[in-house]
Amino acid sequence: MKQNVASKKSKNTMSNKTPDKQVKNRGVSTRWKPGLSGNPKGRPPKRECITSLLKEAMNSPCPQDKQKRTRAEIMTEKLLAMAIKGDLRAMKLIFEYVAGKPKQSEEMQSEVQIRVVYDDK
DSSP states (O other), rough: HHHHHHHHHHHHHHHSOOOOHHHHHGGGGGSSSOOOOOOOTTTTOOOOOOOHHHHHHSBOOOOOOOOOBBBBHHHHHHHHHHTTTOOHHHHHHHHHHHHOOOOOOOOOOOOOOOOOOOOOO
């Protein structure tokens, strides 16, 4: 009985050869020619996402600014000015970006009773 199970396992394992059933279904004309790819045009170009568009806009100079600063520089200065005036949300945002968000820790207090039973057998 064990020999039958072992022989079945060896038949089901994948080998480097294509199974006979697939060879019959596929003709020689459908196989890849040497040196050719199955995707000759390659991967399609990546579409623009909102994140990349925002990053590009933030790093470009602001047309209304006389000093030709980037939008990111202008927004940073505005955020710092708001924090200096006492805006707590601006302060929190600055600290989160500079020092990282604080990790939330929770303490749990509970009583757990464990009963141990020894079997003398």
